Each structure stands twice: as C-alpha cells, then as structure tokens.
Amino acid sequence: MAAVKMITIDLDGTLLRSDGTVSDHTVAVLQQARKKGVVTAIATGRMYQTARPYGERLQLGDSPLLLFSGGLIETLESKKVLYQKGIPEEDSRPLLALAKEKGWQMQTYIDDVLRVAEDGPWIKDYQRITRCAYDVCGDAFYTPQGACNKILSRGEHDELEKRRDLIEERFPGRFNILFSAPTFLEIMPPGIDKGQGIRRLGELYGIGTESIMALGDSQNDLDMLKAAGLPVAMANASDEVKAAAAYVTASNDDDGVAAAVEKFVL
Known part of the structure; x- marks a missing residue:
C-alpha cells in the first residue's frame, strides 16, 4: 500500500457526529497528519457557506474544500x-419547470447562495441540519440567473426515487443524480462526482490516487471510495459502501475518522 499523502473526508455521517459536532480528539489527530505533510481536505456535497465552519474547526488553514461532490474545488481561507x-x-x-409542474420541492445553489421557491418544512429541516441561510424567491426561482452548482430535491425516499426516474427519462444524460441521504436527492452536472473530484484534487497537488485515503458513509461517497488508493467506510455506512472499502473504521459517533488516520497515517 502506498504511503498516504492526502486524506479526503466526507462531512455528514463521517466526520460529523450525530449532533453535528467534531470531537477535540479528531481535530488533534488530523492536525498531527497535517504536520506530517499530509494534505487534508473536506469532500462534501455541501456548499462553501456550510462547509467552511468545519474546515475552520479542523484548523485546516488554506486547504482545499471539495464542494458540491466535486463540482467546485475552492480553498478555505483565500477562497x-x-x-x-x-x-x-x-x-x-x-x-425546474418540471419541478414546478409536479409540485416538487427543489433548491438551487448559485454563487454560494441557496434559493427556494417557497418556505416550507423541508427547507426548514435543511436549515436546522446545515445552519444555512436561504433566499425565498417565489416564481423567480424557476428562472435561475447563472449556472447552478447543484440542485437538491427533498422528500420522502420513495417519492424521490420516482422523481429521479422521471428526470432521467425526460433528460437522459444531462445530470448525474445520486442520494446523499434517504431524503436528499442530489442533481449535478454530468461527469461530476466525488471520485472525479479527488482525481482532480490529486492532480492539482501532484498526488496520485494510490496515495489518497478517502473516508465516507453514503451513496454519493461510493465513487470517491472506488477512486482512492485506501477507501475507508464508517461503521454506520450502508452495506453497499462497506463493500467498496478496504477497511471499515468505527462509527462517526465513535471518532472513526481519527481511528483510521491513527492506524494508517500516524
């Protein structure tokens, strides 16, 4: 196994405990890895606004953030x-016209601003989870000004599966659609996923994927785990994600990220 030169870490269900916090022990372990010269990067479906606080909590300096599942790579401090x-x-x-016709909840991300057509329980729940501000735009929401980094739809899982199927039928090949959680349907540009994201990140830092350790727990982490030289799944991950990993660490609530870094990096 190649020496680990880069660590890419998912946020929700991986780095973050169930209460949304990161332990002091995990912060200390990742700082030890950085002192050894290991590039440490957050790899998330989130936007800059909601990923930045965790980069600051980890004291990552101007390290890269892999955002929108690889659709945006932006440095933490200098942006x-x-x-x-x-x-x-x-x-x-x-x-978005289809979403309006069907009455689907949708939210767009443009220039680090989260927008919705109307307020409601799904966006309020999202705000509770991510602590993200959002703009309610009314009908103007359906005429986006600029490219969307991502479009997210919230709903019950069975309903989201039907939405995914209809979108793929109506717009074949135009989006990459994945679940990041049962009630989170992520709609991204084609060719964008965390696997391609860590490959690009490695190229930017001159690090081959064989030297990247990736940690994740959900379906949108699968491509990242498959691309990494050392794929690590959390104990709380699904069986599908665990099957793609070379190692299963402790859960997100039991400092699983720190345990894996201590085992393979320190």
Missing part, C-alpha cells in the same frame, strides 16, 4: 477557485 463546473441555465430551466 481561490481551483475548479468549477455547474449546471448551465439551458439544462436547469426545463428541470
């Missing part, structure tokens, strides 16, 4: 954009 690919308006507008 330098190293890579970006969004959903163009000619693709997002017909999708």
Whole structure:
C-alpha cells in the first residue's frame, strides 16, 4: 500500500457526529497528519457557506474544500477557485419547470447562495441540519440567473426515487443524480462526482490516487471510495459502501475518522 499523502473526508455521517459536532480528539489527530505533510481536505456535497465552519474547526488553514461532490474545488481561507463546473441555465430551466409542474420541492445553489421557491418544512429541516441561510424567491426561482452548482430535491425516499426516474427519462444524460441521504436527492452536472473530484484534487497537488485515503458513509461517497488508493467506510455506512472499502473504521459517533488516520497515517 502506498504511503498516504492526502486524506479526503466526507462531512455528514463521517466526520460529523450525530449532533453535528467534531470531537477535540479528531481535530488533534488530523492536525498531527497535517504536520506530517499530509494534505487534508473536506469532500462534501455541501456548499462553501456550510462547509467552511468545519474546515475552520479542523484548523485546516488554506486547504482545499471539495464542494458540491466535486463540482467546485475552492480553498478555505483565500477562497481561490481551483475548479468549477455547474449546471448551465439551458439544462436547469426545463428541470425546474418540471419541478414546478409536479409540485416538487427543489433548491438551487448559485454563487454560494441557496434559493427556494417557497418556505416550507423541508427547507426548514435543511436549515436546522446545515445552519444555512436561504433566499425565498417565489416564481423567480424557476428562472435561475447563472449556472447552478447543484440542485437538491427533498422528500420522502420513495417519492424521490420516482422523481429521479422521471428526470432521467425526460433528460437522459444531462445530470448525474445520486442520494446523499434517504431524503436528499442530489442533481449535478454530468461527469461530476466525488471520485472525479479527488482525481482532480490529486492532480492539482501532484498526488496520485494510490496515495489518497478517502473516508465516507453514503451513496454519493461510493465513487470517491472506488477512486482512492485506501477507501475507508464508517461503521454506520450502508452495506453497499462497506463493500467498496478496504477497511471499515468505527462509527462517526465513535471518532472513526481519527481511528483510521491513527492506524494508517500516524
């Protein structure tokens, strides 16, 4: 196994405990890894606004953040954009028109601003989880100004599966659609996933994927785990995610990230 030169860490269900916090022990272990010269990067479906506090909590300095599942790579402190690919308006507008017709909850991310058509329980729940501010735009929501980094739909899992199937039927090949949690349907540009994201991140830092340790727990982490030289799943991950890992660490509530870094890096 190649020496680990980069660690990429998912947030929800991986780095973050169930209460949304990160332990002092995990912070200390990741700081030890950084002192050894190991690049440490958050790899998340979240936007900069809601990922930044955790980068600061980990004291990552100007380390890269892999945001929107790889659609944006941006440095933590200087906010330098190293890579970006969004959903163009000619693709997002017909999708949002379909959402309006069907009455689907949707939210867009453009220039680090989260927008919705109307307030409601799903966006309030999202705000509770992520502590993210959002703009209620009314009908203007359905005419996005600029490329969307991501479009997210919230709902019960069975309903979201039907939405996914209809979107793929109506717009074949125009989006990459994955679940990041049972009630989170992530809609991204084609070719964007965390696996491609860590490959690009490795290229930017001159590090091959064989030297990347990736940690995750959900379906949108699968591509990242498959691309990494050392894929690590959390004990709380699904069986599908565990099957893609070379090692299963402790759960997110039991400092599983720290345990894996201590075992393979320190």
